[in-house]
Amino acid sequence: MKQSKLFTKTKKEIPADEVSKNAELLIRGGFIHKEMAGVYSYLPLGLRVLKKIENIIREEMNKVGGQEILMSSMQPKENWEKTGRWNDLDVLYKVADSAGREVALGPTHEEIVVPILKNYVNSYKDFPLALYQIQNKFRMELRSKSGILRGREFIMKDMYSFHTSTADFEKFYEQMKEVYKTIFTRVGIGHITYLTFASGGTFAKYSHEFQTITAAGEDTIYVDESSGTALNKEVFNDEVLTQLNLKKEDLVEQRAIEVGNIFDLKSKYSKPFDLSYMDEKGVKHDVLMGCYGIGLGRLMGTVVEALADDKGMIWPHAIAPYSVHLLSLGEDENILKEANKVYESLLKNNIEVLFDDRVGVSPGEKFADADLLGIPLRVVVSKRSLDEKGVEVKKRSEEKGKIVSLNELISLLEPKS
Numbered sequence: 535m536k537q538s539k540l541f542t543k544t545k546k547e548i549p550a551d552e553v554s555k556n557a558e559l560l561i562r563g564g565f566i567h568k569e570m571a572g573v574y575s576y577l578p579l580g581l582r583v584l585k586k587i588e589n590i591i592r593e594e595m596n597k598v599g600g601q602e603i604l605m606s607s608m609q610p611k612e613n614w615e616k617t618g619r620w621n622d623l624d625v626l627y628k629v630a631d632s633a634g635r636e637v638a639l640g641p642t643h644e645e646i647v648v649p650i651l652k653n654y655v656n657s658y659k660d661f662p663l664a665l666y667q668i669q670n671k672f673r674m675e676l677r678s679k680s681g682i683l684r685g686r687e688f689i690m691k692d693m694y695s696f697h698t699s700t701a702d703f704e705k706f707y708e709q710m711k712e713v714y715k716t717i718f719t720r721v722g723i724g725h726i727t728y729l730t731f732a733s734g735g736t737f738a739k740y741s742h743e744f745q746t747i748t749a750a751g752e753d754t755i756y757v758d759e760s761s762g763t764a765l766n767k768e769v770f771n772d773e774v775l776t777q778l779n780l781k782k783e784d785l786v787e788q789r790a791i792e793v794g795n796i797f798d799l800k801s802k803y804s805k806p807f808d809l810s811y812m813d814e815k816g817v818k819h820d821v822l823m824g825c826y827g828i829g830l831g832r833l834m835g836t837v838v839e840a841l842a843d844d845k846g847m848i849w850p851h852a853i854a855p856y857s858v859h860l861l862s863l864g865e866d867e868n869i870l871k872e873a874n875k876v877y878e879s880l881l882k883n884n885i886e887v888l889f890d891d892r893v894g895v896s897p898g899e900k901f902a903d904a905d906l907l908g909i910p911l912r913v914v915v916s917k918r919s920l921d922e923k924g925v926e927v928k929k930r931s932e933e934k935g936k937i938v939s940l941n942e943l944i945s946l947l948e949p950k951s
């Protein structure tokens with residue numbers, strides 16, 4: 535992609551109404567556009583990051599046998615009345631049409647997925663099953679000051695699993711713990727993300743959050759480095775510590791962002807809709823469920839919060855909008871010619887490259903933009919690089935670059951398997 539053609543432009547000014555680092559940098563970089571508090575649109579660079587995150591999640595969900603669906607955002611009021619959540623869920627958006635008919639805008643999808651499944655399953659032979667989607671959610675969040683970390687409209691991957699026995703559920707749940715670790719590692723925050731015991735007050739074995747350490751976090755967790763696990767402040771008491779075999783003196787208090795969570799639903803949602811199955815003897819039972827969420831925008835915002843420096847974003851390679859940011863410095867015809875040659879060769883080698891081909895933009899401005907956009911590798915074609923018969927390569931995360939030949943650059947970028 536040629537930067538001269540990119541319709542978004544970077545901005546120097548900090549958006550006046552944003553207090554969070556992720557929103558400030560993502561808006562200045564042209565990744566997202568704010569519509570109103572807690573509601574953002576994704577622009578080309580931001581969408582590329584989001585799609586990469588989405589694909590990593592999709593791959594991992596498919597690996598555990600998840601079947602992808604796409605459920606409706608508009609949801610029948612009756613379904614919500616059946617579970618008692620029409621009145622009980624304070625974040626629920628209720629929308630009425632001109633005839634006064636009310637619907638819910640989906641904040642989560644238990645009320646939809648269970649009735650869907652009821653049409654297709656009735657025997658123990660139909661289980662286990664896991665259905666998932668990647669879709670927009672709506673929640674009346676009153677504290678939406680954290681950019682894309684807490685949206686009123688936001689994108690979530692929600693998976694729902696269905697089982698005929700507790701043992702089967704537990705097996706799947708353990709598998710999902712590992713899958714989540716893999717996702718956060720692939721996205722580039724595995725080293726600062728902890729499996730965190732969570733439950734609102736009473737300890738439940740099957741409720742976990744995945745919490746990423748960053749100063750901007752809304753949550754407080756206590757980390758046990760030696761086991762790589764943590765527990766949420768809400769569960770922090772002597773009884774829970776004993777149950778988890780953790781010692782108070784080993785724990786370090788940290789601010790963190792919840793990037794995902796997994797929990798046991800038991801028959802909470804199967805019961806109201808009578809989602810049941812017949813066992814081998816023809817006896818009827820409630821289906822057991824688990825649910826597993828990840829906020830995609832929140833994950834993207836967390837990466838910005840956790841990895842950015844004072845100059846801008848630093849994307850891990852796996853979710854970077856492009857692998858290479860190619861810069862041509864100076865208006866000399868030879869420089870532009872060489873930069874175009876480098877651009878073409880990178881494209882030919884299937885390397886994703888953003889080419890800052892803009893003329894009339896100073897080297898200082900191009901460098902500042904490259905730092906802000908945070909593409910992991912910067913490649914510069916300049917008078918100096920021409921003189922030295924190569925290109926200057928610098929990682930976003932490092933201070934100093936070096937001159938390499940075009941061939942070296944391409945082999946540097948080839949996927950290592």
Ligand code: ATP
Pocket residue numbers: 642673675682683684685686688689690792793794795827828829830831832833
């Ligand atoms: P929180 O306590 O932060 O409000 P939650 O417990 O309401 O989160 P879930 O309902 O379980 O979260 O949603 C699953 C995942 O969706 C969360 O782990 C988080 O990554 C993401 N998520 C939840 N609410 C939001 C939001 N308002 N904006 C962006 N992502 C969200």
Ligand code: MG
Pocket residue numbers: none
């Ligand atoms: Mg919430």
